[in-house]
Amino acid sequence: GRDHLLGISAVSGRAQTFNSGGRVLKDVAGIGLTRAVAGSWGTLAVITRVTFKVKPKPEETATVVLIGLSNELAVEAMGAALAMPFDVTAGVHLETSLVKRLQQEDFQSVANPITALRLETFSKFLPRRIEFLKKALKTYGELYIVGNDASIAFWNELQQLSPMLGSDRQVWRISTLLNKGAHFINDIRRHMEVEVYFDWFGGLMWLLISEAVDAGAADIRRTLATYGGHATLIRATDKIRSQVSVFQPLDSSTEHITRNLKHAFDPDAVLNRARMYTYL
Template sequence: MNDIMRPATEWELKSMMAALAERGVPVEILGAGSKRGVGRPVGAPVALTTGAMRGISLYEPAELVMSARAGTPLAQIEVELAARGQMLPFEPIDLGPALGGDAGVQTIGAVFAANLSGARRIAAGAARDYLLGVRGVNGRAEIFKSGGRVMKNVTGFDVARGLAGSWGTLAVLSEVTFKVLPLPDDVATLVYPDLTDDLAIELMSASLGQPYEVSGTVHLTPALAARLRHKGLAGETRSLTAIRLENFTRSISYRKEKLKDLLSAYGAPLELDLEASLAFWGEMRQLSFFPPNGTHLWRVSTTPSVAASLVAAVRRHMRLEAFYDWSGGLVWLETPASADAGSADVRRAVATHGGHATLIRADEAVRRAVEVFQPLVPAVDRITRGLKAAFDPMNLLNPGRMYATM
């Protein structure tokens, strides 16, 4: 285990980074450490965690704005929001259970640093779309601020959104400001059993094409459905395709019946009420049906229309299970343990069908041997290297985590 530095304030963070920069010492950046196993292993003798930088620094429910220090647990944020009938609309996923850790420990800074979004992203947008502003310290040990408390506050390069998805390789976030939205009054879910992958994608895409405000669409293969702990679905041996509706109770009742009529060709769905829906989508959010059982886990972003054929192309080379989110725009692949995590076959399928793939779970030796994040095309590589040079010219922050030479 590396020596761990634990700044409690932004000035402590700046001072620690200045000492590291002066000596040219690389550092691994952590929040709660729940996603430490994602990416290439970081070759750094020191780790720095923002876990002590906690607390909600601003919350204006009427303005739908919150600011929090980067190390504030996401669970604390969501409890505070729920008490005021509000939520994070992008529904951040929790990788903890899939990586062998606990659920509910990730920090709000890490959520934005990794740009983590859940099932509602297809309707509401990504995490970065709700990030209004950030404070942080870069690799030069400089404190910086970007953005503010409203959406239209940026001229030039949007630094806040540029940092989202950088996985701690450009800066250490100390505070984030973000937009929130009201919680829906009611939730209902239609679950269609026993559809093939291509029919499921057809159903999900058709539901999103209707004017009924569908806020989530997922499809689980039979083996994954059998792993559900959900009280009403546990032990299910068929594939499951779920469609979520959220709004006022009266509105949901009307839209649910209209949607069932339009989708009647796909069979009669099971119906989940509010409590059952919350439990089901909670499992989807935690990916708890992907336990760390010696397999590898890939996250593939593609076009829904080609998702089933992409999965079929990989399946020709290995046994796998697939979970489709965003109507197939996001596919999680559980592949057997191997020396390269099936990297050649996954990336070949992605190159043929379009999209990009990230290896989320694999042994450290595998993550050292293969490209974990999607290889960059030359134009994007130049931009990425330019950003790295501007924010972290000595390559001190999470060196090699995303790409071996950065």
């Protein structure tokens, strides 16, 4: 993701080439601009070269799985694991309906929500970290360990959002504070039926919702305003996407900055016109 992006070369809407960031891992000027361009959906510049920070592939991967936690307890457990010195590299929570759609055999017989925590490290360190994590989380109830091959397959499946495929239901991507996500879900369920997959230890949620005239945008964004965060409409019909703002509407200050940034890079709006907002 953008956190691993060190530098870029690009061409702006003014047909000017520019470089931002660097090619080595150090404090470099322009790293903020690099990430802004990378997250602009092609509305600021055309990237011609990228430099990423990469890490060695871990020798072994394991997954600690907790069974049957509520959304609130799952987010609490994931937050606790994230705060521990065990280098937990991912944390997700899937409700039962989504667990049933997983392809991995290790999870097909599970008829409850699962909370999964990924450990990646050298093989000689992994058993000890697993034991420490198991002891630290024992108060959260039943858990078991998934080995290397099954873990890799499981996380690859989640990377592809596999539990959300095979459905034409509308999909939202919600980001908020780690400790707010479960409460947001409780509130939004007063307005609509949703299935939810928590990622980023609870800070990111993927929502599957039933058919709605506006894809639930009004209720979702009004409810989210209480907690803070961003809601992006990922999947809906072309008709709905033409009527609803796909990206989170900006407040006046952020919109002013965004307009100025667009004008600086692409004053004639030749790059992906209206891709994110009508004024871009």
